[in-house]
Amino acid sequence: MNFSFLTPVPDSVVAHNELLSTQALGRKLRIHSAQSGIPDLDGVQIAIIGVLENRNDINYIGEDFNLNEIRKSLYALFPGNWHTTIADLGDIHKGESIEDTYYAVKTAVALLIPKGIIPIILGGSQDLTYPIYRAYDALMPMVNIANVDSKFDLGDSTKPIKNNSFVGKIILDEPYNLFNYATIGYQTYFNSQEEIDLMDKLYFESYRLGSVSNDITLVEPALRDANIVSVDLGSVKGSEVGSRQQASPNGFDGKEICAISRYAGISNKVTTFGIFEYKPSSIDDLTSGLIAQMLWYFIEGVNYRVKDDDFSLDHNYQKFITLVDHQELIFYKSMKSGRWWIEIPFLEEINNKLKRHTLLPCTHQDYQNACNNNVPERWYKAFQKNCV
Structure with a gap:
C-alpha cells in the first residue's frame, strides 16, 4: 500500500518511548519512525493517524500544531488484556491546499478499511470528518455517522466547508450516502431552533447532554449502528481540559467521554474513530491525557467486540x-x-x-x-x- 503522504512519528516522541517500561503500550505498537519506515501492516487491527490540518477552523489564525503530547500520554499507558495489534502510522501534514489534505485522509481510510484495519484519526478541525465519510463512497452504499458534539455543525452548506458546517456538506453533496446522523451531547443554547427543527425533519437523531448524562446507556444503540464516530473535544466540559481547549462550562466529564469511546469500540459496525479540535499547549498535560485515555477505552472496546448480530441460527x-x-x-x-x-x-x-x-x-x-x-x-x- 502506498502511504507516501505519511510522515514518521517525530524522533523526540520515539526516543521518549524507548525510555518507557517494556510493559507500556508504546513499546507494543508498530511505529512509523524515520529509522524503520512504515511498519508491516499484516495482522494489524487498529492504525493511528494524525492529521495536522486545521485551516478550516473558523478561528484559524495561522498556527501550526502537533500531536506529540497525545502520543507521549498514550504510549505511557499500560494495555489491558488485549489481543489486537496496533500501529501508529505517523502524520498527514498540511497539503499544498486543504483539498490535498482531504485527499490524503480519504485515501488512507479507503486503503485501511478493506484490510480490516480500523483507522483512528487524531485531528485538527472536525471538518476532516468529511473526507473520512467520502472514503466510504467505494466501500458501502449507506453510511451512519455519530457525532459527539455540543453543536449539530449543519452550518450554511452554500458556503465553503468549515468545521462548523461540514455536516451540511455531507448531507447535500453527491453521492448521497448518508443514511443516519446522530448528534450525541448537543447543548440547546449552542444551536438555532431552525437547526433543531431540521434535524427532526430529516429524521436524524439528537441526544441532549442532560439526557445522556442522566443515562449514558441511551447512546449505545446509536454508536452500535454507526460506521464513523467523530468526537469534537468541544463536547467535553471546560474543567476537564486545559485552558486553551475549554469550549464550554458544560459538557461531558472525563468518565462519560471515555464511556462513549468504549461504546464506539465495542460496536461491530464502527470502522473509523476520530477525535478532533485538539489545541495543544506546552503546559497542558490534561487534554492530551484525556485523549490518550479515550483512545485506550476505544481500543479496549474493540478487544471486547462480540459477533452478536448473526440472527441466522x-x-x-x-x-x-x-x-x-x-x-x-x-x-x-x-x-x-x-x-x-x-x-x-x-x-x-x-x-x-x-x-x-x-x-x-x-x-x-x-x-x-x-x-x-x-x-x-x-x-x-x-x-x-x-x-x-
Whole structure:
C-alpha cells in the first residue's frame, strides 16, 4: 500500500518511548519512525493517524500544531488484556491546499478499511470528518455517522466547508450516502431552533447532554449502528481540559467521554474513530491525557467486540413480538451479549435504502416501552427515512 503522504512519528516522541517500561503500550505498537519506515501492516487491527490540518477552523489564525503530547500520554499507558495489534502510522501534514489534505485522509481510510484495519484519526478541525465519510463512497452504499458534539455543525452548506458546517456538506453533496446522523451531547443554547427543527425533519437523531448524562446507556444503540464516530473535544466540559481547549462550562466529564469511546469500540459496525479540535499547549498535560485515555477505552472496546448480530441460527437469539397501534414490532435479543435489536419492515413498493439495515440496534427499554404501547423513537425515525 502506498502511504507516501505519511510522515514518521517525530524522533523526540520515539526516543521518549524507548525510555518507557517494556510493559507500556508504546513499546507494543508498530511505529512509523524515520529509522524503520512504515511498519508491516499484516495482522494489524487498529492504525493511528494524525492529521495536522486545521485551516478550516473558523478561528484559524495561522498556527501550526502537533500531536506529540497525545502520543507521549498514550504510549505511557499500560494495555489491558488485549489481543489486537496496533500501529501508529505517523502524520498527514498540511497539503499544498486543504483539498490535498482531504485527499490524503480519504485515501488512507479507503486503503485501511478493506484490510480490516480500523483507522483512528487524531485531528485538527472536525471538518476532516468529511473526507473520512467520502472514503466510504467505494466501500458501502449507506453510511451512519455519530457525532459527539455540543453543536449539530449543519452550518450554511452554500458556503465553503468549515468545521462548523461540514455536516451540511455531507448531507447535500453527491453521492448521497448518508443514511443516519446522530448528534450525541448537543447543548440547546449552542444551536438555532431552525437547526433543531431540521434535524427532526430529516429524521436524524439528537441526544441532549442532560439526557445522556442522566443515562449514558441511551447512546449505545446509536454508536452500535454507526460506521464513523467523530468526537469534537468541544463536547467535553471546560474543567476537564486545559485552558486553551475549554469550549464550554458544560459538557461531558472525563468518565462519560471515555464511556462513549468504549461504546464506539465495542460496536461491530464502527470502522473509523476520530477525535478532533485538539489545541495543544506546552503546559497542558490534561487534554492530551484525556485523549490518550479515550483512545485506550476505544481500543479496549474493540478487544471486547462480540459477533452478536448473526440472527441466522435460532439458538443465537430470542425473538419477541409486540403490537403497538396495530403495528407489529419484532424485537431480537442476542443470547451472547444481551443486546437488543428491532426489525424495520421492508416496503416493497419503495426503492428501499435499507437493504442491509433491516435490523436496528435498540435497548431493552425500547422493548418495554413497546409493550406499553409506545413506538420506539429510533424505529419511527428509521421507518420514516425508509419511506422517503
